[in-house]
Amino acid sequence: MHTILGHHHISMITKNASQNNHFYRHVLGLRRVKMTVNQDDPSMYHLFYGDKTGSPGTELSFFEIPLVGNTYRGTNAITRIGLLVPTEESLLFWKARFEEHNVRHGEITTYATHKALKFEDMEGLQLVLLVSNGVKAGHWEAWDKSEIPVEHQIQGMGSVEMKVRRFDELRDTLIEMFGYAEISRTDHEAIFQSIKGEVFGEIIVRQVDGPTERPGRGSIHHLAIRVKNEEELSFWERQVRARGFQSSGIVDRFYFKSLYFRESNGILFEIATDGPGFTVDGEIEHLGDNLDLPPFLEKRRKEIEEKLNPIVEHE
Template identity: 45%
Template structure:
């Protein structure tokens, strides 16, 4: 059987206000802060991970905290992040909840085969709640301000914007072994969206590619997505992906040990940064599940620098 990715692993975005980001994603969206650490390549910046109660792979929305201006929207980018909820009643609940928190919110409508609700966070991060029909596992967090039945269950489809489909499609299908399953008009009226599935498919394992040649080239900043990561089960399959990228002469980072998972980075032809990440060992590698995210965690190679790293970080409270 061909080597397969099993779904979305995590998505990493950019914030210029870590304290406000923490409030929005834990208090307004009700996610759990499962890891408070730093960007391993820039230890002056927080790297905050929000997920479900068990910090399950496929539920992580993460942020780098960088002092930057707002993004310039456009193509050559990751344009919207899907988040799964368990039914139409949840979408209606979320629309009322988000409006009460003054979040920019659209209407509940069918998009790409799913009933959906688009909204934005305080920096313009574009998000979409997806009704996944209650399929698959759910791990509600008992300390979330969101009722258990309405909590976000994990990542849903991630939408890219590209000016031309063919180069991206070639990487997705020929290199990454995804399959094109359907298409639909872009809800903003700007282009057409092509759906690519991986593994068993479904909303947690889809990449939606909007072809939008009329848009300007995006510029990253606060409110933008930095990269999307795809799941592979273990280090053995990671080695296979490393060899596969090399066989296509696709430039990559090589395998990078992130301590909580192993990563492999590369760019698709429009410059969008992709990552393949292992499911394990996970965020309990250095903290008990019960107290995840309550203190600053550092991988072993950064631990000797803890005092200087902590002194350079802004308080989150």
């Protein structure tokens, strides 16, 4: 049986890698598990943050585009990322931390049936902390060098929100092609799970009319969903093409293999394999310390490094 195992990673756009690095490492306490470049445009950084090893389901990734403009919010976009924390006490910890670090945030509330705390990063990316009640994303491992106590550390990705004009078309893609379960439904919103009962594969779809979002800094580029291996990926490539979607075909990203397609509203999905992972070219204790390049770009290292601005560590 072919199953989507949950979220793999999610990719965003940042204007400033140094500020981004400070927020996700030193405010949120995530580990920078890979500092590399966009393989399709190696003039820009591609940064990954996650748990101890950047295991599937924990990875937040960012492309640095220094000249990018503002995001103009709208529909037909991925609009919010849920991050799992262990307990309601964790929400109190994070609310105090956000106040200490001048992070824009709301009050403790409920979001998609979970106790929650909404917040934004320094570029307006919309996020929400969700109480997991003991559920961890993927193979999450605590990172003992995090600035966050282990009992309050972010444990990977939870609910991901999408706004679309053509609700039923995205619903059909999730249910009929990928096998997601619809677990709740109102007139203009539904919650889907890749594995019923598991929040780490949850997608919230909202039907919203209006102009299409214009992406910029703080916008979400795509969501990657998990499959076990390349054999599974080949199966899903056939399903994508059978439904009439254009696919990138299978692409070897060195750290995983994947394919890309846009569903009918224009939402970009990636389907990515669990392995081989970020330890394929680095030891666990040194993940993210230096610029790593896939083998096909290694011969261009000098040229690539000359075009990248060094990431500055802020106090």
